[in-house]
Amino acid sequence: MDVQLKRGILDICVLTALLKEPSYGYKIIKDIQPYMSISESTLYPILRRLEESNAVLVNTQEHNGRLRKYYSITETGRNRITAFLEEWKSMMDIYAFIEGEIKGND
């Protein structure tokens, strides 16, 4: 999928992956992969940004001798998703414009 198209939707996808239950980096990647390719070097910076903006909370726990960071979505995070669904309406208007113009000029 086009890199530029991803930009507006990737962090929302990550937040969505946390809706059902807290999760951690590796699992989030596996959960999102069916919908969109995402690499570690993309996800971890996103998680740090989400934490800085209070959209997620972090809880570090030991797992098999290693530290694993569990991320849980906050109320702020949920609001980010609903705000996105609102924004999406503008996107649909633009899409309708593009589709209409190209069909009118075939």
Place this chain on the structure above:
Amino acid sequence: MDVQLKRGILDICVLTALLKEPSYGYKIIKDIQPYMSISESTLYPILRRLEESNAVLVNTQEHNGRLRKYYSITETGRNRITAFLEEWKSMMDIYAFIEGEIKGND
């Protein structure tokens, strides 16, 4: 509208604005404004990129003593739009995923 959401769609909007007839910077901005805010410092670099990638052709003409650059869409440009419409299907899948998850967790 969110900056990151715009990124994947702005150049396609510009190409769409050229479908009916060739146009120039100032007019393109006015044509797109009803759908999405776009400034000169965003549009002109886009036009230069579209030219470099052969999606548009440039024809400089004198108009009221000033040079005005008329941009017309090429076959490559039209293909860019149809490719975008294809990509959009992936976007709709992701949107359905997000919407489904948040409705399931109200």
Place this chain on the structure above:
DNA sequence: ACGATATACTATGTGTTGTATAGTATGCAC
């Protein structure tokens, strides 16, 4: 006459962000 506004384009610098690449470290299957 003169300033404000619309028109039309160029140039520079900045901040956000996706991604490649590389590194560290544990547990398990063969």
Place this chain on the structure above:
DNA sequence: GTGCATACTATACAACACATAGTATATCGT
């Protein structure tokens, strides 16, 4: 004991929207 899955960190880069500023002509209100 070698590969593979797991789990996270750090650095560097390139694309791109946008702010800001500059140049320059035409038109309109007063």
